[in-house]
Amino acid sequence: MHGKQRNGRKRVRPFATVAALTAAVLLGQTAVTACDGPPAVQHGARPKAPRPSPSPTPAWDRSPASIAAVGDSITRGFDVCSLLADCPEASWATGTDTGVRSLAQRLLGAAAGDRSWNHASSGARMADLPAQMTAAAARRPELVTVMVGANDACRDSPDLMTPVKEFTASFESAMRALRRTAPKAQVYVSSIPDLKRLWSTGRVNPLGREVWKLGICASMLGDAEDLGEAAGQRRDRVYERVVAYNEALEDVCAKDQRCRYDGGAVFDYRFTGEQLSPWDWFHPGKDGQRRLAEIAYRQVTAAEPPA
Known part of the structure; x- marks a missing residue:
């Protein structure tokens, strides 16, 4: 679960954070705290590389000049x-x-x-x-x-x-x-x-x-x-x-x-x-x-x- 960001929003109370951590442990997952950093990666998993954008297919010219x-x-x-x-x-x-x-x-x-x-x-x-x-x-x-x-x-x-x-x-x-x-x-x-x-x-x-x-x-x-x-x-x-x-x-x-x-x-x-x-x-x-x-x-x- 992801906590709320701090940018202009109400901070998460300590007991809410503890409850979130406890629930995550029971589910066997790594908790994500309400911090400014990126979400944690599960143990053994590798971050996915971004997919390259496919090259656009050239438009067929219906009136070639030669x-x-x-x-x-x-x-x-x-x-x-x-x-x-x-x-x-x-x-x-x-x-x-x-x-x-x-x-x-x-x-x-x-x-x-x-x-x-x-x-x-x-x-x-x-x-x-x-x-x-x-x-x-x-x-x-x-x-x-x-x-x-x-x-x-x-x-x-x-x-x-x-x-x-x-x-x-x-x-x-x-x-x-x-x-x-x-x-x-x-x-x-x-x-x-x-x-x-x-x-x-x-x-x-x-x-x-x-x-x-x-x-x-x-x-x-x-x-x-x-x-x-x-x-x-x-x-x-x-x-x-x-x-x-x-x-x-x-x-x-x-x-x-x-x-x-x-x-x-x-x-x-x-x-x-x-x-x-x-x-x-x-x-x-x-x-x-x-x-x-x-x-x-x-x-x-x-x-x-x-x-």
Whole structure:
């Protein structure tokens, strides 16, 4: 029990103090007298250290003034404008094509051409991301967009897919590379598209099936008309690996206060043949790039990250 303080208050009478001490002894506790000092500490107990104040989470800037993009052929606009060629002007992230209305155009307006940079590379896998992120960080962008991982799953066979552990380690390395030079840059991470939906959408198109025979994403799209058990199991392996990659993207992003994962929005998008390139029925066409830009813009400008 604590006695009353002396500051302007009536002093405690001696018999009241004795009574308090007696009660405390009967309860096996150390009494606290009416003095100016701090309360006594129980025998054997250690005073608790004050808890440090948690660092406030940085507010997400919904209108960044500059953008750098990293990733693979999707972000380079491959096969959007012509066969077997990049078309960065049609990129969902940094393109200048008004028919796409890239994320950069939606956020930066007329300044998009001067304040956005595309460091993605067609054919890139996650292992290539640290070098891309280093180049992007040198620009000191306020926002970095990331879309990569489809090529880690799209191999000649499922056995050649990038192990999840290596995929995760490369993404962590890429984030460290960014933070060394651009510690305050925000990062928007897109999920990897659903490659199994790509197969189910394109396999009914004769042209798509013929193009796929050239070896495009053979782990998923090879023998597109084969509905046998072995082919189904092969596709399921690729599907499950993409799901695991997306979980890795989400987990690594969650450890960085300035990173926002799309919550699986791109993976869940129910695209049709209208969103695919007429050249290869694999990469997004102009309409597909526009849909990716719409998704990214909603995610970047949302008041809160996806639940």
